[in-house]
Every structure is written in C-alpha cells, then in structure tokens.
Amino acid sequence: MSWLKRLFGPRREPTPLLALEAAAPVPPWALELLEAVQKVGRAQARAVARIEALESKLEGGFSDLRSTANSRPAGAPCFDEVLDAMDTLDEACRALEDGGNAHAAQGLRGVVDRLQRFLTRTGLTRIAEPPLPMDGRLFRVVGIVQRHDLADGAPAQVVRAAALAGERVVREGEVLINRRP
Numbered sequence: 001m002s003w004l005k006r007l008f009g010p011r012r013e014p015t016p017l018l019a020l021e022a023a024a025p026v027p028p029w030a031l032e033l034l035e036a037v038q039k040v041g042r043a044q045a046r047a048v049a050r051i052e053a054l055e056s057k058l059e060g061g062f063s064d065l066r067s068t069a070n071s072r073p074a075g076a077p078c079f080d081e082v083l084d085a086m087d088t089l090d091e092a093c094r095a096l097e098d099g100g101n102a103h104a105a106q107g108l109r110g111v112v113d114r115l116q117r118f119l120t121r122t123g124l125t126r127i128a129e130p131p132l133p134m135d136g137r138l139f140r141v142v143g144i145v146q147r148h149d150l151a152d153g154a155p156a157q158v159v160r161a162a163a164l165a166g167e168r169v170v171r172e173g174e175v176l177i178n179r180r181p
Helices: 002-008 017-023 028-070 080-098 102-121
Strands: 124-127 139-145 155-160 162-165 168-171 173-178
Touching: 080 102, 080 155, 102 124, 139 155
Parallel strands: 139 173
Antiparallel strands: 124 162, 155 173, 162 168
C-alpha cells in the first residue's frame, strides 16, 4: 500500500539540484569511470555500425547469389509447376495410404513415376527422400514433428522435393525432422 500512497499521494517539492551537488563532492575516480564508460559506449556504437555494415554486405551478397542461381538462360524450360504438382501428388498418396485406400494411392504413384521419367529425360533429377546423413545443400529443415518410431533429428517427412541438374542444385528441398518429446 505504501507504493500506492507514494504514487497517488500529495506531491512533495523536489530537492533543488544545487543542494544535491553541494552535499556530495565528486570523487576523482568517478570522473575516470565516467570517461571510461563514455569510451566504451562510443566503441560499442562503432562496433554496432560495423556489424550492421557487414550484415548489409552479407545480405547483398546472398541476394546476388540468389539472382544468379535463379536466372535461367533464355528459352530454358521452367519445371517448377511440374515439381510442385509432384509434391502435391506425393502428399495425396500419403493421405490415401493413411486412410486405407492403397489402390488409389498406387494409381497416383504411377502418375508420379511417369512424371519422374519425364524429368529424367530432360536432365533433372528429383530427390524426394533425403539422403542419410541429410545433405544441407539439398534440403532445408522447415519444421518438426513428433514420431516415436524415428530417431531424434531424423528427417520425418519431405515437404518439398529437391531437384538437381547434373550436380547443380536447381531447387532446394524442404523437410520436417523428428523431435522426441
């Protein structure tokens, strides 16, 4: 209750600044400490400015890499729609198998296999299962799931398949990894 009284009670006049200064003389070590704190503050501000400059350069470098990685020669076909459709078909197969409709899942797997052969003839390799150990160049972790039948940190489900043209990564894959509770 006392803090409420102090907060909402009648206000006292503040002590004059001159009275505070006259009451406590400043020791010489305090001036040295003040100067050291000011120097450290200025050094920290310079370090933060350098870090921000490095971050912007780094992000600029990454954007340059992204623009060169995403650029295609004129007339080169874009298979993003086909790859996305294959990912959707894989997810539909998983849902059908979990629902107990193995025949429909088998039919969709046939469609995925035909599309896979088409991509292979065009020079693309679709990787729908992450290699063990998982290759960070091909797959990025985008989430976690909890499954008791898998080891902790093991890839549990491919959300987006990776694609290669020879040894060059054309499309980065996305996976969900297992985390045990």
